[in-house]
Amino acid sequence: MSRPTPLREVHESLGATLTDFAGWLMPLRYGSESAEHKAVRTAAGLFDLSHMGEIFVTGPQGGEALDHALVGHLSGLEPGRARYTMICAANGGVLDDLIVYRLGAEEFLVVANASNYERVAAELTERATGFDAEVDDRSDRYALIAVQGPRSQEILSTLTDADLTGLKYYAGLPGTVAGFDALIARTGYTGEDGFELFVSGDDAAPLWQEITKAGDAYGLRPAGLSARDTLRLEAGMPLYGNELNAGLTPFDAGLGRVVKFDKPGDFVGRAALSPLKDVPPRRRLTGLVARGRRVPRHGYPVVLMTDGTVVGEVTSGAPSQSLGKPIAMAYVDTNVSEGLAVDIRGSHEPVDVVDLPFYRRSM
Amino acid sequence: MSSIPQELSYTKEHEWVAGLDDGLTVTVGITAYAAEALGDVVYVQLPETGATIESGDAIGEVESTKSVSDIFAPVAGEVVEVNQTVVDDPSLVNSDPYGEGWLFRVRIEGTPEELLTPEEYITVTSAES
Numbered sequence: 001m002s003r004p005t006p007l008r009e010v011h012e013s014l015g016a017t018l019t020d021f022a023g024w025l026m027p028l029r030y031g032s033e034s035a036e037h038k039a040v041r042t043a044a045g046l047f048d049l050s051h052m053g054e055i056f057v058t059g060p061q062g063g064e065a066l067d068h069a070l071v072g073h074l075s076g077l078e079p080g081r082a083r084y085t086m087i088c089a090a091n092g093g094v095l096d097d098l099i100v101y102r103l104g105a106e107e108f109l110v111v112a113n114a115s116n117y118e119r120v121a122a123e124l125t126e127r128a129t130g131f132d133a134e135v136d137d138r139s140d141r142y143a144l145i146a147v148q149g150p151r152s153q154e155i156l157s158t159l160t161d162a163d164l165t166g167l168k169y170y171a172g173l174p175g176t177v178a179g180f181d182a183l184i185a186r187t188g189y190t191g192e193d194g195f196e197l198f199v200s201g202d203d204a205a206p207l208w209q210e211i212t213k214a215g216d217a218y219g220l221r222p223a224g225l226s227a228r229d230t231l232r233l234e235a236g237m238p239l240y241g242n243e244l245n246a247g248l249t250p251f252d253a254g255l256g257r258v259v260k261f262d263k264p265g266d267f268v269g270r271a272a273l274s275p276l277k278d279v280p281p282r283r284r285l286t287g288l289v290a291r292g293r294r295v296p297r298h299g300y301p302v303v304l305m306t307d308g309t310v311v312g313e314v315t316s317g318a319p320s321q322s323l324g325k326p327i328a329m330a331y332v333d334t335n336v337s338e339g340l341a342v343d344i345r346g347s348h349e350p351v352d353v354v355d356l357p358f359y360r361r362s363m
Numbered sequence: 364m365s366s367i368p369q370e371l372s373y374t375k376e377h378e379w380v381a382g383l384d385d386g387l388t389v390t391v392g393i394t395a396y397a398a399e400a401l402g403d404v405v406y407v408q409l410p411e412t413g414a415t416i417e418s419g420d421a422i423g424e425v426e427s428t429k430s431v432s433d434i435f436a437p438v439a440g441e442v443v444e445v446n447q448t449v450v451d452d453p454s455l456v457n458s459d460p461y462g463e464g465w466l467f468r469v470r471i472e473g474t475p476e477e478l479l480t481p482e483e484y485i486t487v488t489s490a491e492s
Binding site for chain 2: 017028029032033034226229230293294295297318319345
């Protein structure tokens with residue numbers, strides 16, 4: 001039985017197709033997912049992300065505890081700023097990718113993926129042992145609403161006095177939106193400018209309605225997980241369970257830059273990760289664009305056109321609206337970059353290697 | 364679910380078949396229920412004109428943003444026409460599944476399989492949802 005978010009009735013009233021995602025009943029789409037994708041690229045989209053986990057780490061040694069628990073240097077984060085980071089196992093495998101917001105000198109918010117947050121909360125609690133810090137999983141109390149797209153700031157500025165213009169990418173500040181207390185963060189997972197609003201679950205539905213009203217004149221529309229997935233794929237952003245998993249290190253994923261060996265103290269995974277930092281991985285996360293119209297999908301083999309030798313595996317794939325062709329991310333052997341195809345249900349469909357991301361917004 | 368055309372026959376693989384009463388050439392498409400479940404259709408692969416098909420064969424694909432589904436031959440016979448318009452604009456499967464979104468026509472050979480009545484098909488869809 002999937003858990004509903006505080007916005008379930010809103011989604012149902014909008015005629016959403018609901019789906020189970022990581023144990024949550026989430027909107028997959030409200031109408032056409034292509035139209036939702038386009039709205040985010042050209043105007044704005046409104047997302048319910050209340051399935052994400054919100055874990056608070058507080059106390060005089062909150063930063064030190066996170067330095068030990070995660071691969072990033074969180075004690076060095078300025079209050080009001082956010083950082084993309086990861087939590088790894090002792091063997092270096094990625095347990096989750098995270099965004100950590102420093103809300104104050106002694107207060108951090110760790111945002112974890114829905115599929116992992118219980119594990120993350122448990123690991124953080126255990127790893128914080130011995131530090132003067134408290135770990136509190138408040139996921140059940142929080143809702144997360146995202147407004148993403150080029151018109152996001154205009155829309156939200158009609159609902160808040162907060163200084164949105166001064167709010168940088170990967171920063172967050174407390175404020176009110178439509179009269180509701182919110183942590184307003186300039187973060188997202190779509191490749192567009194946008195905001196994420198952490199609010200009390202009780203406020204989620206009325207806030208959603210206020211944003212909907214304010215966004216109407218700007219072309220804002222609700223957008224589901226289907227559009228979210230194609231948007232983040234075009235933006236080349238990894239999804240845990242696809243591009244990231246416990247069998248891969250940050251270096252395998254091409255994200256070794258998030259591992260901060262020069263931060264103070266030891267951290268979980270250091271011993272395993274340290275020897276890897278100068279070793280080129282066997283496979284590299286690679287962008288592929290299909291020449292034909294069939295879509296490479298998660299798990300499909302990447303092969304050589306010449307003899308069908310398997311040289312990689314697709315982690316995510318979808319038709320790309322921005323490119324007008326199917327795109328995919330795949331782990332591909334580093335010694336090949338031409339003459340590739342994806343085995344799409346037995347047929348070898350040619351693909352070209354491109355740099356990630358597939359889509360970059362114009363500033 | 365919305366009403367379904369009463370003059371058509373159906374399969375449990377969510378295809379509709381028109382013209383079965385004449386017993387000669389039938390038109391095949393996928394139902395609005397299936398189109399809705401798939402989401403935006405982005406690619407349709409159809410059999411070649413002239414292909415001989417057996418009932419139950421996987422003879423094509425309907426691909427959407429999130430998934431891909433086989434098209435199964437609802438009857439045995441020869442494919443006499445495919446809808447090039449829907450190949451060029453697969454979104455017709457979503458916007459007009461019983462009209463412009465038709466997929467192909469088959470000249471029936473032999474006695475056609477038993478297909479589902481509208482009432483029987485509704486039972487199939489309500490069991491799935």
